[in-house]
Amino acid sequence: MNNLRNSPVITGSVLLNTMILVLLFLSFTQKTEAQSHSEHNHDQAPMQMDDHAHHSGSVNVQKWDGHRPDSNAPIGVMGDHTHHKGMFMLTYRYKYMSMNGNRMGTNKVSNQKVLEDFMVAPTDMDMQMHMFGLMYSPTDYITLMGMVPYIKKSMNHLTRMGSRFKTETDGIGDIKFTGLIKVFDNHDQRIHINAGMSFPTGSIDEKDKTPAGPNQQLPYPMQLGSGTFDLLPGITYLGQHNDLSWGSQLSGVIRLGENDRDYSLGNALDITAWGAWDWYNWVSSSARLDWQSWGNIDGADSALDPALVPTADPNLRGGNRLDLLFGVNFYASQGPTLIKGQRLAVEFGFPIYQDLDGPQLETDWVLTLGWQYAFAAY
Ligand SMILES: [Cu+2]
Numbered sequence: 553m554n555n556l557r558n559s560p561v562i563t564g565s566v567l568l569n570t571m572i573l574v575l576l577f578l579s580f581t582q583k584t585e586a587q588s589h590s591e592h593n594h595d596q597a598p599m600q601m602d603d604h605a606h607h608s609g610s611v612n613v614q615k616w617d618g619h620r621p622d623s624n625a626p627i628g629v630m631g632d633h634t635h636h637k638g639m640f641m642l643t644y645r646y647k648y649m650s651m652n653g654n655r656m657g658t659n660k661v662s663n664q665k666v667l668e669d670f671m672v673a674p675t676d677m678d679m680q681m682h683m684f685g686l687m688y689s690p691t692d693y694i695t696l697m698g699m700v701p702y703i704k705k706s707m708n709h710l711t712r713m714g715s716r717f718k719t720e721t722d723g724i725g726d727i728k729f730t731g732l733i734k735v736f737d738n739h740d741q742r743i744h745i746n747a748g749m750s751f752p753t754g755s756i757d758e759k760d761k762t763p764a765g766p767n768q769q770l771p772y773p774m775q776l777g778s779g780t781f782d783l784l785p786g787i788t789y790l791g792q793h794n795d796l797s798w799g800s801q802l803s804g805v806i807r808l809g810e811n812d813r814d815y816s817l818g819n820a821l822d823i824t825a826w827g828a829w830d831w832y833n834w835v836s837s838s839a840r841l842d843w844q845s846w847g848n849i850d851g852a853d854s855a856l857d858p859a860l861v862p863t864a865d866p867n868l869r870g871g872n873r874l875d876l877l878f879g880v881n882f883y884a885s886q887g888p889t890l891i892k893g894q895r896l897a898v899e900f901g902f903p904i905y906q907d908l909d910g911p912q913l914e915t916d917w918v919l920t921l922g923w924q925y926a927f928a929a930y
Contacts, residue, residue, distance in 0.1 A: 622828035622836035627897035627922035643685035701725035748784030771863035779811025818847025877901030
């Protein structure tokens with residue numbers, strides 16, 4: 553299971569990346585055309601109040617409305633929207649992921665069962681992430697996005713001797729740059745391509761005290777980065793009609809080569825779809841499904857002993873998961889300068905299906921909080 557490596561997914565991803573390059577080139581050509589027609593749609597421009605078409609009713613051709621709480625996707629979705637030319641957006645996301653107990657395949661397994669095969673069992677793990685983002689749109693067709701994560705991880709363990717210990721890491725994760733290229737815009741439906749790259753700024757040399765000694769290399773899931781350059785291809789579809797909006801995104805992570813500890817994390821695939829309802833000008837709620845599939849580790853860190861603890865085994869990392877998530881978006885469509893245009897959002901989710909190459913810690917719930925503020929640069 554989880555043979556994402558050497559699978560049709562990889563072939564598909566390579567094709568997608570080639571397509572992205574072609575589309576990037578084409579969209580630059582399109583940009584100059586668009587400018588000469590001086591086309592102007594007010595998407596995501598918070599300073600203008602003249603395009604609340606969806607609230608005025610009886611409009612046949614709807615324009616894309618960037619001033620509704622659900623014009624941004626549920627906050628757990630990255631690279632979900634594009635901006636109008638000359639817009640900047642600052643974002644901050646806080647993400648909390650709680651993992652408790654182990655699973656093999658779709659079955660839960662006890663710590664005792666894990667300890668039959670390993671000296672140490674991971675019992676639970678918390679992952680926190682502060683994600684700072686900046687978006688800028690040089691044209692109506694291209695939005696550039698940069699994201700810097702700060703990650704904090706903590707994992708508890710039980711040993712065969714019955715003692716417990718905790719390991720902790722924190723620091724900058726992998727910085728990501730993504731180009732969002734709008735390839736289709738039919739006023740109330742849009743498609744953009746996500747062409748991203750992740751840079752190996754996150755540490756893969758994190759150490760902490762364990763029963764084996766004071767300064768031990770920590771297993772794979774406690775590291776802060778992938779150690780490799782990773783391609784982040786994707787495609788996003790968005791729609792809105794009256795008070796309803798919807799969208800879906802297909803995205804991947806493709807590891808390029810091997811890191812300097814002689815391994816590369818598994819490739820990953822994410823398919824998500826959501827629907828949202830705009831209750832008033834200022835609040836919307838959403839429901840979302842998110843399918844994630846990630847592969848095992850290729851190669852191995854020679855400082856880790858896979859017989860000791862399952863987190864150190866490169867073949868016990870892959871899995872599939874389907875999450876169900878519920879979110880609320882708030883948007884200040886009116887108010888004084890600096891308040892107007894502010895967005896706050898929250899999304900909470902939990903797996904409804906989980907299939908892990910294990911023993912591996914299972915995910916129990918995921919929470920994302922976010923703040924977004926778009927403003928015109930000129
Ligand atoms: Cu934005």
